[in-house]
Amino acid sequence: xxxxxxxLILLPEAYLTVAACVILLMDAFLxxxxxxxxxxxSIIVLLVxxxxxxxxxxxxxxxxxxxxxxxDPVAEILKVFSLLTTALMFIYSRGYLRxxxxxxxxxxxxxxxAVIGIMVLVSAGSLVTVYLGLELLTLSSYALxxxxxxxxxxxxxxxxxxxxGALASGMLLYGMSMIYGATHSLDLATILHVQNVEWRNLMxxxxxxxxVGIGFxxxxxxxxxxxxxxxxxxxxAVTIFIGTAQKIAAFGMAYRLxxxxxxxxxxxxxxxxAVLAVLSLAIGNLLAIVQTNLKRLLxxxxxxxxxxxxLGLVEANPAGYSAAMFYAISYALxxxxxxxxxLAMSRAGFECEEIDDFKGLNQRSPxxxxxxxxxxxxxxxxxxxxxxxxxxxxxxxxxxxxxxxxAVVGAVFAIIGLxxxxxxxxxxxxxxxxxxxxxxxxPDMPLRFVLSLNALALLALGIAWGPLFAWCQRAFGITA
Amino acid sequence: MLAEYWPVLLFIAVAIGLxxxxxxxxxxxxxxxxxxxxxxxxxxxxxxxxxxxxxxxVRYYLIAILFIIFDLEIAFLFPWATVxxxxxxxxxVEMGLFLLLLVIGFAYVWKKGAxxxx
Numbered sequence: 001x002x003x004x005x006x007x008l009i010l011l012p013e014a015y016l017t018v019a020a021c022v023i024l025l026m027d028a029f030l031x032x033x034x035x036x037x038x039x040x041x042s043i044i045v046l047l048v049x050x051x052x053x054x055x056x057x058x059x060x061x062x063x064x065x066x067x068x069x070x071x072d073p074v075a076e077i078l079k080v081f082s083l084l085t086t087a088l089m090f091i092y093s094r095g096y097l098r099x100x101x102x103x104x105x106x107x108x109x110x111x112x113x114a115v116i117g118i119m120v121l122v123s124a125g126s127l128v129t130v131y132l133g134l135e136l137l138t139l140s141s142y143a144l145x146x147x148x149x150x151x152x153x154x155x156x157x158x159x160x161x162x163x164x165g166a167l168a169s170g171m172l173l174y175g176m177s178m179i180y181g182a183t184h185s186l187d188l189a190t191i192l193h194v195q196n197v198e199w200r201n202l203m204x205x206x207x208x209x210x211x212v213g214i215g216f217x218x219x220x221x222x223x224x225x226x227x228x229x230x231x232x233x234x235x236x237a238v239t240i241f242i243g244t245a246q247k248i249a250a251f252g253m254a255y256r257l258x259x260x261x262x263x264x265x266x267x268x269x270x271x272x273x274a275v276l277a278v279l280s281l282a283i284g285n286l287l288a289i290v291q292t293n294l295k296r297l298l299x300x301x302x303x304x305x306x307x308x309x310x311l312g313l314v315e316a317n318p319a320g321y322s323a324a325m326f327y328a329i330s331y332a333l334x335x336x337x338x339x340x341x342x343l344a345m346s347r348a349g350f351e352c353e354e355i356d357d358f359k360g361l362n363q364r365s366p367x368x369x370x371x372x373x374x375x376x377x378x379x380x381x382x383x384x385x386x387x388x389x390x391x392x393x394x395x396x397x398x399x400x401x402x403x404x405x406x407a408v409v410g411a412v413f414a415i416i417g418l419x420x421x422x423x424x425x426x427x428x429x430x431x432x433x434x435x436x437x438x439x440x441x442x443p444d445m446p447l448r449f450v451l452s453l454n455a456l457a458l459l460a461l462g463i464a465w466g467p468l469f470a471w472c473q474r475a476f477g478i479t480a
Numbered sequence: 481m482l483a484e485y486w487p488v489l490l491f492i493a494v495a496i497g498l499x500x501x502x503x504x505x506x507x508x509x510x511x512x513x514x515x516x517x518x519x520x521x522x523x524x525x526x527x528x529x530x531x532x533x534x535x536x537x538v539r540y541y542l543i544a545i546l547f548i549i550f551d552l553e554i555a556f557l558f559p560w561a562t563v564x565x566x567x568x569x570x571x572x573v574e575m576g577l578f579l580l581l582l583v584i585g586f587a588y589v590w591k592k593g594a595x596x597x598x
Contacts, residue, residue, distance in 0.1 A: 002570060021584045028591035201484060 006064035009071050012052040013119050019045040020112035027105020039094055042108040046087040053079045063125050067187050070125040073475035078122040078252045085244040085332050086115050091450045092340040093237035099348035102147050114140035122252030127176045127186045138165050145234040157233025164226045168216035175209025178202050188261035207265050210257050211272050217250040218306045221279040231299035240339035244332040251328040266316040273314045280307030281413040288420045295353045305331050311410050312394045315401035318476035323393040326472045330390035334378045337454045341372050344443040360433030369428045371455040378458045380421035381414050385462040553582055
């Protein structure tokens with residue numbers, strides 16, 4: 001029987017559910033000028049949610065609802081950063097949605113439901129909770145991708161995302177059923193401690209299917225096929241969600257399933273993850289070189305970044321997990337700024353998403369060219385930016401765990417990746433603007449201010465990365 | 481470790497081999513005298529009247545989805561009702577929350593005009 005304490009553990013999620021329902025009803029009942037309240041209320045709701053997560057955080061891991069829901073420091077960090085990056089995204093997206101006549105109320109309500117899904121997913125203590133959180137997240141995301149109903153690209157992306165996503169969820173569910181069959185339990189902690197599994201091969205099949213599901217949600221090769229089309233086809237205001245909060249969620253899901261549940265099979269799954277990591281690094285970086293569309297380029301760049309994230313998971317020890325979590329956070333913040341700049345440059349009737357659109361940006365909007373340069377350097381991993389330390393820590397932990405060859409592969413592809421990030425910088429600074437175009441950033445004040453903060457934070461967190469990494473390490477029980 | 485996957489590899493090989501073999505045997509050993517009627521799509525013995533890929537109104541989906549939601553609500557309420565007296569106040573509160581969420585969704589759908597057919 002659930003007790004009052006169980007609900008107390010669930011407080012941030014319960015609060016966010018109520019808030020999302022209120023925003024849904026405001027969308028239905030408010031008219032005209034009052035609707036601007038939805039935007040600001042959504043942002044406040046997310047920030048208060050982040051505060052509730054931190055403020056009510058117990059010192060040690062606690063679980064509720066018979067172990068189905070876990071509130072521990074790992075979940076705390078993942079939740080805080082999902083909420084913050086989503087708040088950034090709301091600030092960046094407002095002008096874009098207004099210019100394109102996309103229904104803002106649905107956008108905010110669906111995103112909030114997706115964020116609740118993320119929070120449930122990263123706090124999951126049982127296979128059922130994993131699936132529940134994942135479905136809430138992905139079903140909301142399918143609808144979000146299709147939000148621009150009159151755009152053919154958007155509908156096509158949504159159909160592809162839905163069909164492949166449903167397939168991946170089915171695979172994951174199939175794997176879960178095998179794991180349940182082999183261990184007679186849905187509880188992750190129980191699965192971890194089952195001794196002498198009777199049907200070991202069945203269990204291994206379950207592990208393989210779980211990896212397929214995780215690989216799809218991360219967007220790791222060879223389960224990356226949906227990423228470029230969805231990134232390009234979705235409205236940029238939605239792509240930013242898939243590129244930020246969802247990546248944090250995917251890391252949380254991988255950690256819960258693989259470590260909290262299938263930790264006893266680390267010897268088997270780490271080799272599978274190593275294969276996924278190498279493939280993602282190769283496919284992501286090599287195919288990004290030939291892209292001319294910036295959103296597609298960022299999509300392939302995501303695939304390669306997920307390869308790096310997997311390098312951290314391959315170690316299957318707390319040092320690797322904390323490096324991977326740090327990497328997920330650094331990638332989410334950097335990619336939020338990257339899509340923020342695309343949103344700032346787009347106007348009614350003009351999607352600024354071709355790399356050629358950025359030609360000569362320095363002559364027209366020098367400040368935004370500078371911010372974009374910071375973002376590209378951070379994605380490429382140029383010191384002293386945030387992204388560099390993410391890569392460094394992941395590679396470091398790979399070497400410490402004896403995966404020298406993986407670290408070498410990672411470093412080689414990081415250097416190959418440098419080429420296409422630097423090309424964007426070169427285009428902005430050294431090319432003349434295309435004749436007859438008027439590309440410049442004309443964002444509203446909140447966007448300009450917050451985007452500048454976000455991009456400068458990449459520099460600040462790159463110089464002072466210690467405290468954040470120490471926080472990640474403490475979450476996994478490492479005391480430096 | 482890898483040796484354990486040997487049965488899987490064998491299974492895949494047999495599956496692919498059987499698939500190809502059956503098609504090839506049919507192709508080589510079967511008599512094939514195609515006519516226009518034989519190659520036409522079969523539809524319950526009738527002549528095919530139209531393409532199966534026709535458009536139908538998106539509102540059918542809406543009704544189907546709304547039906548499923550309330551169908552599930554009933555499916556959830558029945559088992560709850562049978563053990564309600566054993567579960568106590570907390571079960572009442574939980575079901576109240578569940579119904580409240582559905583009502584909010586219903587109010588949203590109604591206000592948005594999704595229930596108006598024309």
